[in-house]
Amino acid sequence: xxxxxxxxxxxxxxxxxxxxxxxxxxxxxxxxxxxxxxxxxxxxxxxxxxxxxxxxxxxxxxxxxxxxxxxxxxxxxxxxxxxxxxxxxxxxxxxxxxxxxxxxxxxxxx
Amino acid sequence: xxxxxxxxxxxxxxxxxxxxxxxxxxxxxxxxxxxxxxxxxxxxxxxxxxxxxxxxxxxxxxxxxxxxxxxxxxxxxxxxxxxxxxxxxxxxxxxxxxxxxxxxxxxxxxxxxxx
Numbered sequence: 001x002x003x004x005x006x007x008x009x010x011x012x013x014x015x016x017x018x019x020x021x022x023x024x025x026x027x028x029x030x031x032x033x034x035x036x037x038x039x040x041x042x043x044x045x046x047x048x049x050x051x052x053x054x055x056x057x058x059x060x061x062x063x064x065x066x067x068x069x070x071x072x073x074x075x076x077x078x079x080x081x082x083x084x085x086x087x088x089x090x091x092x093x094x095x096x097x098x099x100x101x102x103x104x105x106x107x108x109x110x
Numbered sequence: 111x112x113x114x115x116x117x118x119x120x121x122x123x124x125x126x127x128x129x130x131x132x133x134x135x136x137x138x139x140x141x142x143x144x145x146x147x148x149x150x151x152x153x154x155x156x157x158x159x160x161x162x163x164x165x166x167x168x169x170x171x172x173x174x175x176x177x178x179x180x181x182x183x184x185x186x187x188x189x190x191x192x193x194x195x196x197x198x199x200x201x202x203x204x205x206x207x208x209x210x211x212x213x214x215x216x217x218x219x220x221x222x223x224x225x
Contacts, residue, residue, distance in 0.1 A: 033213060042112070042200060043153065045213040088153060097166045098143070098214065102152035 002027050002093045006101035013079050014109050021104040023072040023089035030092050032065055032072045037103070038085040046087075074104075081108050113137065116201050116217035124225055128189040131220045135182055135203030141165070142184040143214060144176055147198040159184055160206075191224045198222075 003026040013019050023032065031050045035043040047056055049065035049072060056063045060083075062075040072089055086103040093099070113136035123129055135142050144156040155168035159178035170176075173191075178184040188195060198221050202214040 035214075035216075042216040042218050043202075043214075044112075044216070048213060090153075097155055097158070097168060099155060100145070100153035 002091070002097070002099050004089060004091050004099050004101040006087075006089060006104050008104060009102060010105050010107075012107045012109065015079060015081060017079050018075065018077050019079065020073055020075045021087060021106075023074075023091075023101055025070045025091050025093070027093040028069050030069075032069075032089055032091045033098070034063055034072075034074060035088045035090065035100075036085050037088065041085075043088060076106075079106075079108055081110050084108050112215040112217060114201060114203050114215050114217035116199075116220050118220060119218065120221045120223075122223045122225065123191060125191055125193060127191050127224075128187065129191065129222065131186040131188070131199055131201075131222075133184045133186070133201030133203075133217060135184070135201075136215055139203035139205050139215070140182065141204045141206060141212075142178055142182070143202040143204070144170075144184070144186050145200045145202065147200060147219070148196075153200065156186070188222070193224050196222055196224045 005024045033048045034046040037043045053067050054065045060077045064073045086105045088103045090098050090100040115134040117132045140161045143158045145153045156170040158166040162178050173189050176186045198219045200219045202216045204212040
């Protein structure tokens, strides 16, 4: 079945650093979504990418959908303590199921 | 506040027991999804309902069942509970079937502890 893998699973950065996390699907996706879950909270929708090669920005966050629509990346610039949480990518292949990756847990050293 | 309501917030029970988790979707949303979140296991898709009918099934155990009622609220029934069923169970809703580009709105979850 469809699988979505995220790397790395854990990321610890110094406040102010940049970093990138990746999401890879075993199948071609119709679209990919990113969610953020703060510690003790629930996942909250961040963004959706639909087109091949699409790039979207939200303040310090840049999201990209791969040309083959099988992978995506999230780049955070100048990480802040408010960025702490777990970031999930989720993709739909040929079915209605929205399959989530295991998430990337971000911790920030102030 | 996402508008999705889940009850109870916490549930502690014993092995072998049966519990029911309840979810009220956002007003107007027709689709309800159930996800299980265990430590380091991400969000495992269990099942999806649309307007009362099952639309997609994931890794849901035979001991688990769900339904969506005419008023669109949904219940997830977990029976013959095992220690490994301890997890955070999320409900999410979306306006339509979820075949397109709809985003999900998650509830706050029910933390199930099986002792």
